[in-house]
Amino acid sequence: MKKQEIRIGLIGFGAMGKTHTYAVQNLPLFISDLPFTAKITGVCTRTLEKSQRIADAFRFPIATDCEDELIRNPDIDVIDICTPNICHYETALKALAAGKHLYCEKPLCDNAADALALAERARSSGRICTTVFNNRHLAAVMRTKQLIDEGRIGRILHFDFAYLHNSCTDPDKAAGWKQDATVCGKGGVLFDLGSHILDLAVFLCGKFRTIQGKGQIAFPTRRGLDGNPWQTDAPEAFYMMVETAAGAHGMLTASKLTTGVNDDLNFAIYGERGALRFSLMDPNFLEFYDATTPAAPIGGERGFTRIECVGRYPEPAGAFPSPKAASGWLRGHLMSMYHFLDAVYTGKQKAPDFTDGAYVQHLMDLAMRSDADGTAKAVEL
Ligand SMILES: NC(=O)c1ccc[n+]([C@@H]2O[C@H](COP(=O)([O-])OP(=O)(O)OC[C@H]3O[C@@H](n4cnc5c(N)ncnc54)[C@H](O)[C@@H]3O)[C@@H](O)[C@H]2O)c1
CATH class of the missing domain: 3.40.50.720 (NAD(P)-binding Rossmann-like Domain)
Structure with a gap:
């Protein structure tokens, strides 16, 4: 057929x-x-x-x-x-x-x-x-979600998410459209990198109750793409402090002012029974700390374990090139496209949908309003 x-x-x-x-x-x-x-x-x-x-x-x-x-x-x-x-x-x-x-x-x-x-x-x-x-479609992020949903780190108490680039650290570099509010939107790096970590934080740690934000422009003038002096009109870094509806507290940093990084998306999630850590620059492994294992004698076997997520995607995705083959950012995009097209084929919507996208946009809007007037904002959605 x-x-x-x-x-x-x-x-x-x-x-x-x-x-x-x-x-x-x-x-x-x-x-x-x-x-x-x-x-x-x-x-x-x-x-x-x-x-x-x-x-x-x-x-x-x-x-x-x-x-x-x-x-x-x-x-x-x-x-x-x-x-x-x-x-x-x-x-x-x-x-x-x-x-x-x-x-x-x-x-x-x-x-x-x-x-x-x-x-x-x-x-x-x-x-x-x-x-x-x-x-969301990186193997290690999928494993993070499973471990949280299984209760392996217990109630989440605290989390840190950061998405760091170095693309605004050089004052001699011309501004691109992602620094131009008329093309990127007024959020600048918040829209570009912040949207990713806000989505991940909500996906893994739950919806927010409050959000407070602070933007930073370190280089107010630089060259535009046409070579003429150009006024930076969107944040180059954006910092957020949030509380979830379940009472966890978190910090989120989206920055293009971080010297020495590449495509550094990192998170750490700390719960009552354990903790999880991930870095996109080391995407094949997820670090898991199980606080329920004995700490004696002399530390027992307690400590962060590097879980080898590697290419071990669940069927029908794990076989090629091999479950043990390294995988990374591009594979996450391929899996994202697969889930979308599979939803088109089956007619059943999957997350992340436009409601998820709009929720993140709402959070970014509140974070910018908080930056403007210096007060924390309640998240009503
Ligand atoms: N999910 C991710 O990992 C990720 C990474 C980077 C960018 N993005 C997003 O993807 C989008 C595109 O970003 P990019 O990095 O590919 O940008 P880019 O500058 O590399 O490419 C944008 C393209 O759109 C074209 N374009 C501009 N205006 C157009 C128009 N009106 N009609 C048709 N084409 C037009 C440009 O010529 C260019 O080819 C942005 O929304 C960005 O936030 C997502």
Whole structure:
């Protein structure tokens, strides 16, 4: 029997357009007996010439510089949004109106009102709508969630999440769109890196009761992309202090001012019975401390254990290249794409959906309001 084919229109082809292309094109290798096929039917970028070059290189049938051409095409089932943040809302609204499923990069929008409205539309549309919080799909993060849900660290008391880049540490480096509030949104690094750790913190530690935020601009002037002096208008680092509805307290740091790091997403979660630690730069292992094991004699066998999550994804994903093969960031994106397409195939929405994306946007909105007036904000959703 012919397998169902899921046809994707890809909008934007920078780092994430390429990452999603890698995921779609390699799915059949990594997922055993995939019950559907998926292909990118068309690509849209800002120039026809660039789109055509990409379409030729990756064998996409349609190249366009007009996203409506993909959105209106009846032979396309899914719109995949890989454009800068301020573009997401309008594209998503049009695609939902045209009956498409949506795979939308984070942050869902550039403000909470739009994100909440979009999530509402998504819920009533019956379409499958995913916010790309790919880090949920790292093997070690999946194991973290299992251990927390099994009660292995008990009641969570305290947590620290950080997503650190060094991309704003050089004052001579020209600002890109992720430092430009008119393209990234006013949250700057909060939207870019903060959205990832807020989602992970909520996913692993629970919804928040309060949030307090503080932004930082260390280099108020630098060069713009055109070489002219440019005024930094969005935070380069953002710090948050939160309390969950269950009473745990946490600190979150999203920063591009951290010298000496690469793509450092780290977390530590401390509970009554144990603790968990993870670093994206060491993504194959999860550190687990079991405080219920005897500490005697001389420490017994107590201490952080490095759990070898490696490539041990549950079926149907673990076989290739091997359960013992190292895996990392790209594999998380591939698994994120798989879960989205599987939801399209089965018709059953999976998390993280647009409601999850809108919740994170709401938290970011509150954090920015807190930064503006210096007071902690209650989280009502
Ligand atoms: N989930 C993740 O791991 C992750 C990582 C990086 C970025 N992102 C998100 O992905 C999105 C894209 O980021 P990126 O790093 O790929 O950016 P990028 O700058 O590398 O690429 C953006 C692309 O969109 C194109 N573009 C801009 N405006 C457009 C428009 N109106 N129509 C069509 N194309 C347009 C640009 O030409 C470029 O090709 C952002 O929302 C970002 O927050 C997610």
